[in-house]
C-alpha cells in the first residue's frame with residue numbers, strides 16, 4: 027500500500043505553507059519522520075497525498091538569542107540541540123530531556139517541533155519546554171503569531187495546529203537569570219526506548235533559602251501535557267526542604283490524572299512514583315541554582 031504519493035522538500039516556511047495548501051488530498055508536514063513514518067507504516071495515521079519536508083528550512087534550524095529570548099528552530103535535529111552551549115546555559119531541563127530521547131540514530135533526525143506536534147502527554151521535550159514557559163512561533167500563509175505552548179494540545183496525539191495551514195517555526199524561551207535553574211527526570215522501563223512511564227520538569231527561582239517561584243510540568247498525567255499549577259502554589263514562597271512537603275504531594279496527586287497503560291505502568295505505580303520524581307527533580311534544580319551561582323561569581 028502507498029502511504030504517501032508526493033514528497034516535497036521545502037526551502038522556506040512560505041513555500042512549505044503553499045505546498046500544504048495546494049495539495050489536492052490530505053497533506054502533512056514532516057520533520058525527522060521518527061513519529062510520523064512509524065504512524066503511517068503501522069496504520070495509526072491514514073495514508074497521505076502529500077508530505078512536505080521541513081527539515082532543510084534554514085530558519086527552522088536556527089538556535090540563537092533573538093529579541094532577549096532563546097530561539098530554538100522547530101526543525102533543529104535533537105543532536106544539534108544537545109551540543110549547544112547556549113541551550114545548556116539557558117535551558118538545562120531541556121538538555122536533560124533531549125539527551126534521553128531515543129538513541130543517537132533517532133536524535134540525528136528527530137526534532138523538538140515533531141516532539142511537540144505529535145502531542146503526546148508525556149513527550150520528553152514537551153514536558154521540559156512547558157516548565158520553561160516556552161512560546162511557540164506559528165506561521166500561517168497570512169500571518170505569524172506567538173502562542174503559549176500549553177495551547178497547542180487538544181488531547182492525546184491531537185495537536186491544535188491545522189496540518190494543512192499551520193507550521194510550528196520554533197520556540198522562544200526566557201533567558202536564565204541569576205538564582206534560576208531547571209531540571210528534568212523520568213521513570214522509564216529498563217528496555218524502554220520511546221515514551222516514559224512518568225516524566226517531570228522543574229524550573230525554579232531561588233531567593234536565599236526559599237523557592238521564590240516555581241513551574242512544574244508532568245506527564246502522562248492527563249490527556250494533554252500538564253502544568254502542575256496547584257503543586258507549584260504549594261511550593262511557591264516556601265523554604266526549600268530536602269523532603270517533599272505533604273501539601274505539595276497532596277496537590278500533585280490531586281491535580282494529576284494518572285491512568286493504567288497496558289504496556290507501561292499502572293495508575294497505582296504512577297501515583298507511588300510521582301512524589302519521588304518531584305522530590306528528586308526539585309533537588310537537582312535546587313542544587314543547580316547553587317552551582318550556577320558559584321560559576322557566576
Ligand SMILES: Cc1cc2nc3c(=O)[nH]c(=O)nc-3n(C[C@H](O)[C@H](O)[C@H](O)COP(=O)(O)OP(=O)(O)OC[C@H]3O[C@@H](n4cnc5c(N)ncnc54)[C@H](O)[C@@H]3O)c2cc1C
Pocket residue numbers: 054055056057058059060061062063064080100101126127128129132135136137138139140141142143144148149150151187189192193194195219220221222
Ligand atoms: C526508537 C524511538 C525512540 C524514541 N524515544 C523517545 C523518547 O525517549 N522520548 C520522546 O519524547 N520521544 C521519543 N520518540 C519519539 C520521537 O522520536 C520524538 O517525538 C521526535 O522528537 C519527533 O520528531 P520528528 O521530527 O521525528 O517528528 P515527525 O515524525 O517528523 O513529526 C511528528 C508530527 O509532528 C508534525 N510536525 C513535525 N514538525 C512540525 C512542525 N514544525 N510544524 C507542524 N507540524 C510538525 C508532523 O506532521 C507529525 O504529525 C522515539 C521514537 C523512536 C522511533
